Amino acid sequence: MKTGVVRFPGTCDEVDAQLAAAMVGDTVILWHGDRDLQGVDAIIVPGGFSYGDHLRVGAIARFAPMMESVAAFARDGGPVLGICNGFQILCEAGLLPGALLPNVSLRFICRQVDLDVANTATAFTRACVPGAKLSIPIKHTTGRYYAPEATLDALEADGQVILRYAPGHNPNGSQRDIAGVINDRGNVCGLMPHPEHAVDDLTGSSDGLRLFESMRDHVADASVVA
Amino acid sequence: MPALSPEQSSPSAHRALGLTDAEFALIIEKMGREPNVVELAMFSLLWSEHCAYKHSKKLLGLLPTEGPKVLMGPGENAGAVDIGGGLALAFKVESHNHPSAVEPFQGAATGVGGILRDIFAVGARPIAILDSLRFGEPTSPRSRYLLERAVAGIGHYGNSIGVATIGGEVYFEGPYEQNCLINAMALGIADRDKLIRSAAAGVGNIVILFGALTGRDGIGGASVLASAELDEADQSKRPSVQIGDPFEEKKLLECSLDLLDRELLVALQDLGAAGLTSSASEMASKGEVGIDIDVARVPLREADMEPFEIMVSESQERMLCVVEPARVDEVLAVCAHWEVNATAIGEVTERRFMRILVGDVVVGDVAVEALVDDCPLYDLSPQEPSHPIYPAPPRTLDSQDPQEILVALLACANIASRRAIFEQYDCLVQSRTVRRPEQADAAVLVLPGGSAIAVSIDCNGRRVACDPYRGAIEAVLECAANLACVGAQPLGLTNCLNFGNPEKPHIAWQLTRSIEGLAAACAAVGAPVVGGNVSLYNEGNEGPIYPTPVVGIVGELPSAGGAGRLGFAREGDVIALVGAFDPTLPGSELAKLYGQELPQGLPNSPTLEVAAAAIEALREAVRAGGLASAHDIAEGGFGVALAECCLASAIGARIDCGPAVGDGDDLRALFGESAAGFIVSGPIAAIEALPEVLAARLCGEVGGDRLTITVGAAQIDVALGDLHAAWSQGLASATA
Amino acid sequence: MRARILIRPKAAILDPQGQTVQRALAALGFDGVANVHVGRLIELDVDDPAQLEAMCETLLANPLIEEYEIVSDPSGDPTTP
Amino acid sequence: MRARILIRPKAAILDPQGQTVQRALAALGFDGVANVHVGRLIELDVDDPAQLEAMCETLLANPLIEEYEIVSDPSGDPTTP
Numbered sequence A: 001m002k003t004g005v006v007r008f009p010g011t012c013d014e015v016d017a018q019l020a021a022a023m024v025g026d027t028v029i030l031w032h033g034d035r036d037l038q039g040v041d042a043i044i045v046p047g048g049f050s051y052g053d054h055l056r057v058g059a060i061a062r063f064a065p066m067m068e069s070v071a072a073f074a075r076d077g078g079p080v081l082g083i084c085n086g087f088q089i090l091c092e093a094g095l096l097p098g099a100l101l102p103n104v105s106l107r108f109i110c111r112q113v114d115l116d117v118a119n120t121a122t123a124f125t126r127a128c129v130p131g132a133k134l135s136i137p138i139k140h141t142t143g144r145y146y147a148p149e150a151t152l153d154a155l156e157a158d159g160q161v162i163l164r165y166a167p168g169h170n171p172n173g174s175q176r177d178i179a180g181v182i183n184d185r186g187n188v189c190g191l192m193p194h195p196e197h198a199v200d201d202l203t204g205s206s207d208g209l210r211l212f213e214s215m216r217d218h219v220a221d222a223s224v225v226a
Numbered sequence B: 001m002p003a004l005s006p007e008q009s010s011p012s013a014h015r016a017l018g019l020t021d022a023e024f025a026l027i028i029e030k031m032g033r034e035p036n037v038v039e040l041a042m043f044s045l046l047w048s049e050h051c052a053y054k055h056s057k058k059l060l061g062l063l064p065t066e067g068p069k070v071l072m073g074p075g076e077n078a079g080a081v082d083i084g085g086g087l088a089l090a091f092k093v094e095s096h097n098h099p100s101a102v103e104p105f106q107g108a109a110t111g112v113g114g115i116l117r118d119i120f121a122v123g124a125r126p127i128a129i130l131d132s133l134r135f136g137e138p139t140s141p142r143s144r145y146l147l148e149r150a151v152a153g154i155g156h157y158g159n160s161i162g163v164a165t166i167g168g169e170v171y172f173e174g175p176y177e178q179n180c181l182i183n184a185m186a187l188g189i190a191d192r193d194k195l196i197r198s199a200a201a202g203v204g205n206i207v208i209l210f211g212a213l214t215g216r217d218g219i220g221g222a223s224v225l226a227s228a229e230l231d232e233a234d235q236s237k238r239p240s241v242q243i244g245d246p247f248e249e250k251k252l253l254e255c256s257l258d259l260l261d262r263e264l265l266v267a268l269q270d271l272g273a274a275g276l277t278s279s280a281s282e283m284a285s286k287g288e289v290g291i292d293i294d295v296a297r298v299p300l301r302e303a304d305m306e307p308f309e310i311m312v313s314e315s316q317e318r319m320l321c322v323v324e325p326a327r328v329d330e331v332l333a334v335c336a337h338w339e340v341n342a343t344a345i346g347e348v349t350e351r352r353f354m355r356i357l358v359g360d361v362v363v364g365d366v367a368v369e370a371l372v373d374d375c376p377l378y379d380l381s382p383q384e385p386s387h388p389i390y391p392a393p394p395r396t397l398d399s400q401d402p403q404e405i406l407v408a409l410l411a412c413a414n415i416a417s418r419r420a421i422f423e424q425y426d427c428l429v430q431s432r433t434v435r436r437p438e439q440a441d442a443a444v445l446v447l448p449g450g451s452a453i454a455v456s457i458d459c460n461g462r463r464v465a466c467d468p469y470r471g472a473i474e475a476v477l478e479c480a481a482n483l484a485c486v487g488a489q490p491l492g493l494t495n496c497l498n499f500g501n502p503e504k505p506h507i508a509w510q511l512t513r514s515i516e517g518l519a520a521a522c523a524a525v526g527a528p529v530v531g532g533n534v535s536l537y538n539e540g541n542e543g544p545i546y547p548t549p550v551v552g553i554v555g556e557l558p559s560a561g562g563a564g565r566l567g568f569a570r571e572g573d574v575i576a577l578v579g580a581f582d583p584t585l586p587g588s589e590l591a592k593l594y595g596q597e598l599p600q601g602l603p604n605s606p607t608l609e610v611a612a613a614a615i616e617a618l619r620e621a622v623r624a625g626g627l628a629s630a631h632d633i634a635e636g637g638f639g640v641a642l643a644e645c646c647l648a649s650a651i652g653a654r655i656d657c658g659p660a661v662g663d664g665d666d667l668r669a670l671f672g673e674s675a676a677g678f679i680v681s682g683p684i685a686a687i688e689a690l691p692e693v694l695a696a697r698l699c700g701e702v703g704g705d706r707l708t709i710t711v712g713a714a715q716i717d718v719a720l721g722d723l724h725a726a727w728s729q730g731l732a733s734a735t736a
Numbered sequence C, D: 001m002r003a004r005i006l007i008r009p010k011a012a013i014l015d016p017q018g019q020t021v022q023r024a025l026a027a028l029g030f031d032g033v034a035n036v037h038v039g040r041l042i043e044l045d046v047d048d049p050a051q052l053e054a055m056c057e058t059l060l061a062n063p064l065i066e067e068y069e070i071v072s073d074p075s076g077d078p079t080t081p
């Protein structure tokens, strides 16, 4: 698998995302101003502060030329993982439902949290055992997941809520403890926790690796089918 | 070329700019004429305490700066040490006290921005930040406001730029009420042979300014030089608050490293305090050349800036580089790729003058040497005060009951959990953080190849106030002890000397004795000083701050996986008190809670040599790998350190020190403070294997969910939950 | 022409910033304050004010969570200094 | 009474947000846009509008770097929806 990691001005976690993705395949940086996806099999829109978080998180990055290619890739069913700022960007771009609002505390919070995997039958969680709990850090100021109630009902009914903060671990006031969602087609995922910061026990946890392994397995299966 | 513009400043302008009449006379002598407005502005900056170190330079010469691992010592933007594998570690601490007292969010944020630029100015990629903060008591609304905004500002900058803030320290003491301290330390790594220096070289080379536009930031003081007509204009045109833009700095950082990687630069320098003036003159001075700068080419945020304003502007997120003429286009192209403004604004000249032009009109022409080297250095007149110069802290505790004391200490602002602060910082980005806050006494970062570095920053200003010599020694010992607890050996040290007005004899004495103490301690623990910063005149209406020589030490450890932890790990492990612990109560945190007067002098025990030997032995013991935990005993003494070992991993302990120790003063044994004491835990075999110099005293066992302590007649038996409540709420309530 | 755009959180969505400001005002002794909301103010010079709505729709506001109001001639405001 | 407070960065103070938004608008093809500034909008119900200025001075604005404008009867604005 070859994973492309998108880099905008102000992106911070692209190196971490690359290191994590490199544990399951090859990686390449996708520059925001380019359009060429360089034949990648999967895309990560990583965390950070694209365009300084100015105006509204993710609002400006979504217009980058590279995001047009990312959107086309997603339309073709390619797997796209948005982490933190990446999640915010994918929501702004309309590739995922909902939006991220300021944490109820209004503060930046960096904390290891427990997550419940709510759906293990997705391209991003298939390497998790059902009922799995993951210990993964969060770090953000704007991570409160919001969508209208009807949308939330539909997401839940559809298995599109794939990660929830474990009871007592919701750091930001997200509705229904939602930490990560997928689109209705299941190939675009956004989550506020940082799996790329949890791929080595030496630095705290390796639970985040499950997400990258899931993407690798998904891509491997897809190529067999194709 | 037209003659120098004659515009003169008013006769007393130099005083408003902080120059004495004698200094002004010396300037006239060196120049052979009166300086004009532009020149006077430049002198006022470079001859300031901040740039010229006029009251500290002679003393700083006492500090040891040589060591086998030192690659770059004091004098460059940051010092650097060899960390093996072809890598260099650059680091430095710097203060931003006065701007933060005015506007804590922006002051602290730009403090972080400034120290990061120092790191990438030497070609290193910043990998970590630490902060060292001092405020008045959190009972004061102003202190709480400063704390909240400063922490938010540090987080805003560090988080946004993608550099992990991995540690720090914060103390709350009355003397910082008016004059808070905001010190920030940064670390970066570079290929050893790619470190770059700041000396401009090569006559005919081009000087390029890149980064943010230049505005009227930070020129409050110099605005006395503005021509009358502008002075009458809207005052809002005279901002002095610098605003930090981490987004711009992130681009600037990537751009600078890219330029260096492509080997396009002859020299690189950040623009910090004193802006273009100091960065250009210092580059010229180091390179023994001159520089011409055309201020008309400097891209401005506001159109109507005067030449002197451009030269002294402290607008953030700017860098200056020297480039061979043939590479200029390439440099500009790299900057464009990163969306960073870049403009050629000048040229390296043979004649060693700083020449300031507007187009082809010369508006300033000063010998580089006069600007950079000729500022007079002053001898201090130190005198030990005959009576205490700080008021006794207010009494906040009456109880003599050991258990009540322990709970009160855990809840007090100087000891309570710092979680409410450090959770506002990204401690993870770049995936190197092996020990984060509260996991160990020092932060640990893994390096490519599996080895690691550790870093800690420390200074208990109250103890320095009690005894500037011993207090400074203790700051170094504490830092080295923190490193030892993770198994790290010091490589180098940086420091930030935060003091009051050195022209006062007792402050001069504090400064002199502290530097002497630092010098002795650096030699003893094997940590050469590779850089630092001095911040003087930290005084409020009620007097000077506590003398605060903040010390940051970086060290190395052979294996990241072997890094020590502070928390007890396993039921059944035995606990030992080790080291050279020799506690006393005067000057301790408990003495503060009791409202006791600061003692005049601290005991010289353990001696520096004994303490250093204990610290070294502990480091080797941690490296040997048998211990499950190691924690140094600091504020609050043995009792508090035990509680911290329990709270770090939510496991209890049973401690029985047997019959009364020493003089039978149980409170002294429990809560007295000294350097070089440690609590370790592990299997009995590991404890028994400790060398004699550590004088291990077995004192208990890990287990359960209570902390029970028997020391002589003193009894403590408290549920961890109660300890946790006190400890976790102590500061959270102050920051809520 | 100078234009002003007011962007505010949608009414039904929790606005912790507004609540925090409201609590802080009460704590400072300002009584009789309610319904505090914090939004964004964007001011700009624009040659063609007809573009403002498109700017808001595409970039400046997120209609899922925000509503916007365009004040194309702010100098006409009844203001107190 | 409903009141509106406009808080903007002082004229000469660096406004990184404004700069970013201006560049983004240009990149999206909105021409003829200049002098973009991003500030804050605070709206509240207040019994005694005479208090508004004190609120701004003590809490709502940071007078070192921001200026504020009180619009005590915002419904009088000439607005386009």
Ligand SMILES: Nc1ncnc2c1ncn2[C@@H]1O[C@H](COP(=O)(O)OP(=O)(O)O)[C@@H](O)[C@H]1O
Residues within 6 Å of the ligand: B130, B131, B132, B133, B165, B166, B167, B168, B169, B170, B415, B418, B421, B422, B425, B436, B437, B438, B439, B440, B441, B442, B458, B482, B634, B635
């Ligand atoms: N201002 C701060 N910023 C970031 N981390 C901090 C700060 N203050 C304390 N910490 C972290 O919290 C932990 C405990 O701090 P402290 O009690 O000062 O430790 P120590 O007693 O070892 O000096 C350490 O990991 C330290 O790095």
Ligand SMILES: [Mg+2]
Residues within 6 Å of the ligand: B441, B458, B478, B479, B482, B634
């Ligand atoms: Mg310490």
